[in-house]
Amino acid sequence: MLKEKTVLIMGIRNKWSIAYGAAQAAYENGAKLIFTFMGEENREKIEELISEFEGSKAYTCDASKDEELVELFTKIKAEYGKINGILHSIAHANTQDLRNDFINTSKEGFAHANDVSAYSLVATCRIAKELDVLSDNASIVAVTYYGSTKVLEGYNVMGVAKAALECSIRYLASNLGPEGIRVNAISAGPIKTLSAKGIKDFNSILDVVEEKAPLRRNVTTKEVGNAVTFMLSDMSRAITGQVVYADSGYSIMGI
Template identity: 55%
Template sequence: MGTLLKNKNILIMGVRNKWSIAWGIAKAAHEEGANLIYTYLGEREKEGVESLVSSLGEAGIYKCDITSDEEIDKLFEDLKAKYGVIHGIVHAIAYAKGEDIQNGFVNTSRDGFALAMDISAYSLTAVSQRAKDIMTEGGSIVTLTYMGAEKVFPGYNIMGVAKATLEAGVRYLASDVGPAGIRVNAISAGPIKTLSAKGVKDFNSILDSADQKAPLRRRIDHEDLGGPAVFFLSNMSKGVTGEIMHVDCGFNIMGV
């Protein structure tokens, strides 16, 4: 058991199942001594999240629909009452309608565009607004993005545009909350099998491409992402903010 996150209250937002990137980060944070707190979307997800996170010991679990300002307000009110201070937040939340991912970006619906932006990009801003009032000792906010924000990946479509907005938001938020000692960074994860990834057309071909073309000749796994997340959450990265770190076995540097 490590000590990089000992006595730090870390909020994990976005655990859905054992394949979630957020779960891989939670396990890595637990190994470094973090006091973990989780959110879940609704009653349908509650039991599964509770069962999963119990394997790492006792933890606070709170309901939060990220599209509801009232629920976000209540979450941070409850966290302040229970914990007093939060030291780190992992924002691993994204969503777009299946048809808007599958049908080409040019065919994105107006309401689908707004929904993807709300959940996948604005939610980081909404969380940061409340977080700055409870991260009174400074701290770190980490979100997740993908190279589809920088280059066109067929099948990623509206989610790529939402992730590009998220990445710009990381920089602006880092500037706004930096005077309070709060850092905001993102991990640009390489292709990895998750429940959400199943919605991307021909995703297996992207995985195969990573195996063949990434400098390390393999795709990433959850352990690859856990370490960099712990780095961002810990004091080891106390001078780093507004950054997008690629964790993709070097796939992003290749031209073909």
């Protein structure tokens, strides 16, 4: 599905990352991969992790800093020319804002979660566009969660950030659509990643999905990656501005 496509995967941290599952799926479907990760001190670990994806390369990028995004896309343009897709698999909130009641979220914590988890997608799209890195019919995909529309204890400010992310997807899809560029989100079911460990009682969320979701099981990063691959591919050419759930069907249930 992604033969002859170059895809930028933003937000790989380890083999449990959704970005890693997405990389596996995209690579199996023929994509050439570029990665971003946080912190130059992690380079060796990341390069070892992505060594299975032949011809791939990794760049550090703090996506909350526009100047780092400019540097990233300038380098990508010089090395690869235009790219066909971007996966934004990035989020962060301060731990205390996931531990305390939502009502106690600080102004700084609210701004931080929204900046890193939602605004970074807007900046990524704008800077990639301005630097002319996106090919015709490019596809941009972000990863979101059900906590954007429903209250889940402990998800707190991250739910607000995901709501902002999902709404941004619609506005970005509208802005970029006339040029053939699509923007969508995959809403992944809960998966035990490093980020998920920050959420209070995360194991009980996994248990409820297993018990109540139509498919009676949790999802894997590879399954989410398969959905991402579809969204990055021409098979989804008529879809933009959407949030598509890859969650064993949990989100359709009432109680």
